[in-house]
Amino acid sequence: EDQVTQSPEALRLQEGESSSLNCSYTVSGLRGLFWYRQDPGKGPEFLFTLYSAGEEKEKERLKATLTKKESFLHITAPKPEDSATYLCAVQANQAGTALIFGKGTTLSVSS
Amino acid sequence: GAVVSQHPSWVICKSGTSVKIECRSLDFQATTMFWYRQFPKQSLMLMATSNEGSKATYEQGVEKDKFLINHASLTLSTLTVTSAHPEDSSFYICSATSGLDTQYFGPGTRLTVL
Numbered sequence: 001e002d003q004v005t006q007s008p009e010a011l012r013l014q015e016g017e018s019s020s021l022n023c024s025y026t027v028s029g030l031r032g033l034f035w036y037r038q039d040p041g042k043g044p045e046f047l048f049t050l051y052s053a054g055e056e057k058e059k060e061r062l063k064a065t066l067t068k069k070e071s072f073l074h075i076t077a078p079k080p081e082d083s084a085t086y087l088c089a090v091q092a093n094q095a096g097t098a099l100i101f102g103k104g105t106t107l108s109v110s111s
Numbered sequence: 112g113a114v115v116s117q118h119p120s121w122v123i124c125k126s127g128t129s130v131k132i133e134c135r136s137l138d139f140q141a142t143t144m145f146w147y148r149q150f151p152k153q154s155l156m157l158m159a160t161s162n163e164g165s166k167a168t169y170e171q172g173v174e175k176d177k178f179l180i181n182h183a184s185l186t187l188s189t190l191t192v193t194s195a196h197p198e199d200s201s202f203y204i205c206s207a208t209s210g211l212d213t214q215y216f217g218p219g220t221r222l223t224v225l
Contacts, residue, residue, distance in 0.1 A: 031212065032212045032213075034213065034214075036216070041202075041219070041221070042218055042219060043115075043117075043204045043206075043216035043217050043218045043219045044155070044204070044206075044216045045216070046113070046213060046214075046215055046216070049212060049213050087154065087155070091212055097143055097160075097208055097212065097214070098145070098157055098160060099145075099157070099214060101154045101155050102154060103153065103154045104154055
């Protein structure tokens with residue numbers, strides 16, 4: 001069964017304190033792995049797509065990496081505005097374009 | 112680019128009435144649109160997949176007659192919740208893709224059924 005597990009469920013950081021979020025996945029054939037950011041009461045905002053092991057992508061303070069079993073979202077020197085829930089999703093070869101989501105990691109950054 | 116809108120952003124209705132939610136891709140043609148449901152502090156649950164001009168494909172456990180989905184054009188999909196009841200209260204989110212892999216999400220619609 002295709003599955004996505006994110007850890008930790010919640011993470012509290014001080015402003016400037018770098019950390020990483022984990023997304024481990026089990027999928028029959030990975031077509032793509034996606035990271036989204038979701039603010040309360042809003043729809044997910046697209047961050048990154050990763051397709052193959054070893055691939056990395058960066059955007060401002062965020063960097064996403066991918067291995068054959070997991071992905072990491074590294075947050076460097078976070079700011080309070082980075083507080084949100086970060087969702088990881090995979091797209092399996094056999095599932096067409098449907099996404100399988102993890103439960104998310106809720107990040108809180110305090111100043 | 113890749114903007115998806117939803118209307119309304121929130122709606123309150125009486126039990127037994129029907130509610131229609133629109134999802135539009137504003138700057139691209141969406142060959143496929145998806146409808147998700149999200150309960151508080153939970154992740155997104157896929158309800159159905161719709162391709163322009165075709166019948167929607169519903170996930171197991173989703174009632175087709177209660178959640179009517181129409182994808183009449185490459186920029187518009189609608190979700191109608193028929194004979195809504197309080198247990199249908201939720202946050203409904205659509206997403207759209209142009210045929211490439213990335214899905215872009217709308218801002219969501221908060222439905223409250225009294």
